[in-house]
Amino acid sequence: MAGSPAAERGQAVRRRLLEAAVELVPERGWSAVSTRTLAERAGVTPSVVHYHFPSLQALLIEGVLGAMREVAGAFEAALETIGTPAGAVDALLASVGEYSGVDPMSLLFAEASLTATRDDTLRQGIQEILAGLRARFGRWLAEHGVADADGTAGVLLAAVDGLLLHRALEPESDRGVAAAVLRRLVS
Amino acid sequence: MAGSPAAERGQAVRRRLLEAAVELVPERGWSAVSTRTLAERAGVTPSVVHYHFPSLQALLIEGVLGAMREVAGAFEAALETIGTPAGAVDALLASVGEYSGVDPMSLLFAEASLTATRDDTLRQGIQEILAGLRARFGRWLAEHGVADADGTAGVLLAAVDGLLLHRALEPESDRGVAAAVLRRLVS
Amino acid sequence: MAGSPAAERGQAVRRRLLEAAVELVPERGWSAVSTRTLAERAGVTPSVVHYHFPSLQALLIEGVLGAMREVAGAFEAALETIGTPAGAVDALLASVGEYSGVDPMSLLFAEASLTATRDDTLRQGIQEILAGLRARFGRWLAEHGVADADGTAGVLLAAVDGLLLHRALEPESDRGVAAAVLRRLVS
Amino acid sequence: MAGSPAAERGQAVRRRLLEAAVELVPERGWSAVSTRTLAERAGVTPSVVHYHFPSLQALLIEGVLGAMREVAGAFEAALETIGTPAGAVDALLASVGEYSGVDPMSLLFAEASLTATRDDTLRQGIQEILAGLRARFGRWLAEHGVADADGTAGVLLAAVDGLLLHRALEPESDRGVAAAVLRRLVS
DNA sequence: CATGAATGAGAATTCATTCAT
DNA sequence: GATGAATGAATTCTCATTCAT
Numbered sequence: 001m002a003g004s005p006a007a008e009r010g011q012a013v014r015r016r017l018l019e020a021a022v023e024l025v026p027e028r029g030w031s032a033v034s035t036r037t038l039a040e041r042a043g044v045t046p047s048v049v050h051y052h053f054p055s056l057q058a059l060l061i062e063g064v065l066g067a068m069r070e071v072a073g074a075f076e077a078a079l080e081t082i083g084t085p086a087g088a089v090d091a092l093l094a095s096v097g098e099y100s101g102v103d104p105m106s107l108l109f110a111e112a113s114l115t116a117t118r119d120d121t122l123r124q125g126i127q128e129i130l131a132g133l134r135a136r137f138g139r140w141l142a143e144h145g146v147a148d149a150d151g152t153a154g155v156l157l158a159a160v161d162g163l164l165l166h167r168a169l170e171p172e173s174d175r176g177v178a179a180a181v182l183r184r185l186v187s
Numbered sequence: 188m189a190g191s192p193a194a195e196r197g198q199a200v201r202r203r204l205l206e207a208a209v210e211l212v213p214e215r216g217w218s219a220v221s222t223r224t225l226a227e228r229a230g231v232t233p234s235v236v237h238y239h240f241p242s243l244q245a246l247l248i249e250g251v252l253g254a255m256r257e258v259a260g261a262f263e264a265a266l267e268t269i270g271t272p273a274g275a276v277d278a279l280l281a282s283v284g285e286y287s288g289v290d291p292m293s294l295l296f297a298e299a300s301l302t303a304t305r306d307d308t309l310r311q312g313i314q315e316i317l318a319g320l321r322a323r324f325g326r327w328l329a330e331h332g333v334a335d336a337d338g339t340a341g342v343l344l345a346a347v348d349g350l351l352l353h354r355a356l357e358p359e360s361d362r363g364v365a366a367a368v369l370r371r372l373v374s
Numbered sequence: 375m376a377g378s379p380a381a382e383r384g385q386a387v388r389r390r391l392l393e394a395a396v397e398l399v400p401e402r403g404w405s406a407v408s409t410r411t412l413a414e415r416a417g418v419t420p421s422v423v424h425y426h427f428p429s430l431q432a433l434l435i436e437g438v439l440g441a442m443r444e445v446a447g448a449f450e451a452a453l454e455t456i457g458t459p460a461g462a463v464d465a466l467l468a469s470v471g472e473y474s475g476v477d478p479m480s481l482l483f484a485e486a487s488l489t490a491t492r493d494d495t496l497r498q499g500i501q502e503i504l505a506g507l508r509a510r511f512g513r514w515l516a517e518h519g520v521a522d523a524d525g526t527a528g529v530l531l532a533a534v535d536g537l538l539l540h541r542a543l544e545p546e547s548d549r550g551v552a553a554a555v556l557r558r559l560v561s
Numbered sequence: 562m563a564g565s566p567a568a569e570r571g572q573a574v575r576r577r578l579l580e581a582a583v584e585l586v587p588e589r590g591w592s593a594v595s596t597r598t599l600a601e602r603a604g605v606t607p608s609v610v611h612y613h614f615p616s617l618q619a620l621l622i623e624g625v626l627g628a629m630r631e632v633a634g635a636f637e638a639a640l641e642t643i644g645t646p647a648g649a650v651d652a653l654l655a656s657v658g659e660y661s662g663v664d665p666m667s668l669l670f671a672e673a674s675l676t677a678t679r680d681d682t683l684r685q686g687i688q689e690i691l692a693g694l695r696a697r698f699g700r701w702l703a704e705h706g707v708a709d710a711d712g713t714a715g716v717l718l719a720a721v722d723g724l725l726l727h728r729a730l731e732p733e734s735d736r737g738v739a740a741a742v743l744r745r746l747v748s
Numbered sequence: 749c750a751t752g753a754a755t756g757a758g759a760a761t762t763c764a765t766t767c768a769t
Numbered sequence: 770g771a772t773g774a775a776t777g778a779a780t781t782c783t784c785a786t787t788c789a790t
Contacts, residue, residue, distance in 0.1 A: 006770065013770090029305060031218045035764060046764090047772055056764065110301050113352050117294060118216060126356060148368060154353075154360075155346065155368040162349025163342065165300050169314055173341075181335060181342040184372060193752055193790060200753085222781060234755060237782060244781095384749070403679060405592045409785060420785090421751055430785065484675055487726050491668060492590065500730060525738040528727075529720065532739070536723025537716065539674050543688055547715075555709065555716040558746060567769060567773055574774085596760060608776060611761060618760095 014052050016042040021063030026107035030115045033060060057119070064112045065125040071095055072133045079140050085186035088140065092160055093179055106164030113161070133157060146186050156185065201239045203229040208250030213294030217302045220247060244306070251299045252312040258282055259320045266327050272373035275327065279347055280366055293351030300348070320344060333373050343369065388426050390416040395437030400481035404489045407434060431493070438486045439499040445469055446507045453514050459560035462514065466534055467553055480538030487535070507531060520560050530559060575613045577603040582624030587668035591676045594621060618680070625673045626686040632656055633694045640701050646747035649701065653721055654740055667725030674722070694718060707747050717746060 020041035024033045035056050039046040053059040075095040082088050096106050116123040134153050142149035163178050207228040211220045222243050226233040240246035262282040269275050283293050303310040321340050329336035350365050394415035398407045409430050413420040427433040449469040456462050470480050490497040508527050516523035537552050581602040585594045596617050600607040614620040636656040643649050657667050677684040695714050703710035724739050 010770065029218060029301065031216060034762080036762085045772060047766095048770085050765065051771065107301065107304060110297060110352065113356055114216065114294065114297055114301060117355050123356060130353070130356070148364075151364040151368045155350065155365050158349035158353040158365070159342065159346035160349065161352055162345035162347065165297065165348055165352075166317070166341075166345045168304050169300055169310060169317070177335075177338040178342050178345070181338045181372065185368065191752085191790070197753060221779080223779085232755065234757095234782090234784095235753080238753070238755095242781080387749090403592060403675065405590060408783080410783085419751060421787090422749085424786065425750070481675070481678060484671060484726065487730055488590065488668065488671055488675065491729050497730060504727070504730070522738075522742060525742045528734075529724065529739050529742040532723035532727045533716065533720035534723065535726055536719035536721065539671065539722055539726075540691070540715075540719045542678050543674055543684060543691070551709075551712040552716050552719070555712045555746065559742065565769070565773085571774060595758080597758085606776060607760090608762090608778095609774080612774070612776095616760080 010052070013042070013044060013048060017044070017049060017052060017059060018063035018066060021060050022067045022108065025060060025064055025111050030060065030111045061119070061122050061125065064108060065122070065129070067108060068112065068126065068129050072129050076133070076136050079137070085141060085144050085146050086183045088137075088144075089156065089182050089186060090179055092137075092156060093163070093175070093182070096160055096164060106161070107168055109161055110165050110168075130157065141186065152185055156182065197239070200229070200231060200235060204231070204236060204239060204246060205250040205253060208247050209254045209295065212247060212251055212298050217247065217298045248306070248309050248312065251295060252309070252316070254295060255299065255313065255316050259316050263320070263323050266324070272328060272331050272333050273370045275324075275331075276343065276369050276373060277366055279324075279343060280350070280362070280369070283347055283351060293348070294355055296348055297352050297355075317344065328373065339372055343372065384426070387416070387418060387422060391418070391423065391426060391433060392437035392440060395434050396441045396482065399434060399438055399485050404434065404485045435493070435496050435499065438482060439496070439503070441482060442486065442500065442503050446503050450507070450510050453511070459515060459518050459520050460557045462511075462518075463530065463556050463560060464553055466511075466530060467537070467549070467556070470534060470538060480535070481542055483535055484539050484542075504531065515560065526559055530556065571613070574603070574605060574609060578605070578610060578613060578620060579624040579627060582621050583628045583669065586621060586625055586672050591621065591672045622680070622683050622686065625669060626683070626690070628669060629673065629687065629690050633690050637694070637697050640698070646702060646705050646707050647744045649698075649705075650717065650743050650747060651740055653698075653717060654724070654736065654743070657721060657725060667722070668729055670722055671726050671729075691718065702747065713746055717743065 017038065020038050021033065024038060024041060028037070033056075035046045035049050038056070038059070039049055042048075049056060049059060053062070075092060078091045078095065079088060082091055096109060112122065112126060116126045134150070134157060137157065138150035138153035141153055146152055159182060163175075167173055167175065204225065207225050208220065211224060211228060215224070220243075222233045222236050225243070225246070226236055229235075236243060236246060240249070262279060265278045265282065266275060269278055283296060299309065299313060303313045321337070321344060324344065325337035325340035328340055333339055346369060350362075354360055354362065391412065394412050395407065398412060398415060402411070407430075409420045409423050412430070412433070413423055416422075423430060423433060427436070449466060452465045452469065453462060456465055470483060486496065486500060490500045508524070508531060511531065512524040512527035515527055520526055533556060537549075541547055541549065578599065581599050582594065585598060585602060589598070594617075596607045596610050599617070599620070600610055603609075610617060610620065614623070636653060639652045639656065640649060643652055657670060673683065673687060677687045695711070695718060698718065699711035699714035702714055707713055720743060724736075728734055728736065
């Protein structure tokens with residue numbers, strides 16, 4: 001089940017490439033991530049990229065969707081242990097803003113969303129993630145007595161993306177204020 | 188006062204180039220707008236771009252900031268004739284979402300914000316616009332009896348950007364729902 | 375004989391352009407002098423260049439040959455008042471090395487010589503200047519008792535160009551040493 | 562120790578590019594050597610240039626400095642077998658003037674010196690070569706009883722560059738005359 | 749006399765990708 | 770599995786020159 005040593009090494013390289021994609025997309029912007037940059041970050045030669053993936057775009061999409069799924073999953077899992085809607089709002093803000101550092105992940109979401117606008121594969125992947133998240137979060141809000149739970153879930157999810165985008169522009173802005181305001185939506 | 192015919196034609200070309208930038212940035216993404224694409228859209232040869240602007244980036248920045256300032260100004264002007272906070276929320280959603288078509292302007296905002304993350308000139312310009320808008324909108328909300336007016340203004344502005352980004356991914360989503368939820372923040 | 379005021383102004387512009395050429399060729403290298411740079415230095419718009427001269431190259435050639443003729447003429451004139459061959463060597467070194475500052479003129483000579491290698495008009499002009507200078511200087515050396523006067527004149531003229539080229543690479547080098555050595559050729 | 566066939570072919574291409582640089586710089590002038598010209602001469606496509614070298618300038622500098630070092634080394638080696646200062650002067654004239662044809666190498670020296678005026682990397686390289694050559698030649702002259710050996714070495718080296726520059730302008734000039742004159746400096 | 753606009757060629761460089769080894 | 774070499778298209782930008790006004 002483990003595969004040959006060579007195959008294992010190959011899987012490790014694949015993983016490193018995907019991680020490099022997740023790092024570089026927020027750092028430089030989706031379309032500024034080049035084969036060479038990516039290979040350097042992953043510590044391999046550019047040709048390796050095309051050995052493991054059919055194209056650079058495919059690699060970026062797989063990496064980014066993977067990271068987004070992880071973040072979404074982490075948030076859904078966190079919901080299980082949270083008791084109040086206000087706590088859920090805080091968890092939501094935290095989940096995106098503090099994955100792997102601070103802002104990178106929020107920038108990753110924004111880059112991905114924007115790019116998805118022009119790439120069908122990526123769009124489908126993101127829509128699926130977002131829809132699942134909205135459904136799950138909406139159900140949770142309903143169970144915890146929030147009115148118009150589905151609509152609220154959608155707005156909260158979107159608002160968080162917008163806040164993180166704005167925070168990328170003004171890193172010094174006070175995130176506590178935003179949290180306080182958003183909590184009003186679920187009280 | 189009218190300028191020579193040649194100078195007038197030159198100004199017209201400049202204007203057309205700026206308009207083309209505003210169209211193409213949301214359409215293709217900031218970094219996928221090339222000199223050639225831009226020139227074609229504006230109906231000129233590529234060299235003309237560099238005759239009128241020191242660089243392609245400078246042209247994009249000038250065009251995009253101009254459009255953003257226009258939208259911000261239009262929203263601020265609209266506030267004068269609006270009586271209720273709920274009306275202001277609607278106006279805000281409408282101002283960004285319905286300038287020159289539907290989604291383009293919201294994508295423009297998102298693209299610009301993201302790019303600003305890596306370009307100081309652009310960041311400064313956007314920060315200035317956002318700060319002015321937030322201050323003006325905050326004051327208006329305070330005058331109309333909204334609690335925590337400044338914080339609310341900031342969140343609303345950000346939430347709108349996030350909503351438009353999400354809507355770009357799912358054009359069929361119901362915008363009325365979002366408006367209803369956001370209105371709760373100012374009631 | 376003075377011409378109309380407009381024509382006079384035109385002559386002044388022509389002169390300024392030629393001066394700009396003489397300044398810029400050593401500063402940036404012959405082929406890096408562009409219409410725009412030249413026009414800026416002369417305080418006019420690029421179109422003016424082509425109004426006064428058939429081409430940029432023609433302007434550069436006229437300007438540079440003019441300056442070289444001036445330097446050669448000044449050295450020939452200086453010979454009249456010099457009594458010893460050693461004095462002539464010093465005057466030669468000074469004439470090229472100290473016209474309009476220090477190094478520019480020597481760089482101008484080198485740039486011109488090199489460019490002349492690939493431009494017939496320029497080559498003819500320089501050959502004429504050099505031949506005249508060599509003849510005049512050779513005669514003077516003969517009159518002052520130097521053996522192999524013509525050959526010595528040619529070598530001295532060339533050596534000076536080489537020394538100035540080397541000095542451009544090492545500005546701190548001691549020019550007195552070179553003068554002392556060269557004087558041995560005429561004693 | 563031989564390397565793979567592909568790597569060997571790569572090295573051969575690198576070499577051919579460097580050779581093409583050494584040919585083209587004197588032929589067209591440093592700044593008129595373009596990627597395309599160079600690639601054509603070397604028999605490769607333009608992209609290959611940037612695969613093997615970080616920039617066109619880096620390639621030119623490496624090629625030219627290499628050639629100059631070779632010439633300097635050849636002259637230093639020749640000194641070992643030469644008995645008289647007059648012979649050394651002849652060897653010096655010959656070493657530059659007859660490497661790979663006739664004039665190209667002297668033009669290469671002049672082009673490089675001039676360009677070094679505006680490029681620090683190149684200047685450092687040339688200064689190093691010149692300084693080493695001057696030191697070695699000066700020592701040799703001293704050992705062979707020439708007075709003011711260091712100064713004489715410097716002047717001879719420079720004079721040769723100047724002579725070759727002048728000869729490039731007048732190919733028909735008699736090189737024997739110049740040699741005779743220069744020999745007087747070491748007798 | 750002079751200018752601003754425009755042109756088209758050419759510059760260096762970067763890129764994703766392919767392929768033989 | 771992985772690599773170095775090569776390709777050809779695309780990128781931004783600069784240039785000398787022309788021309789209508």
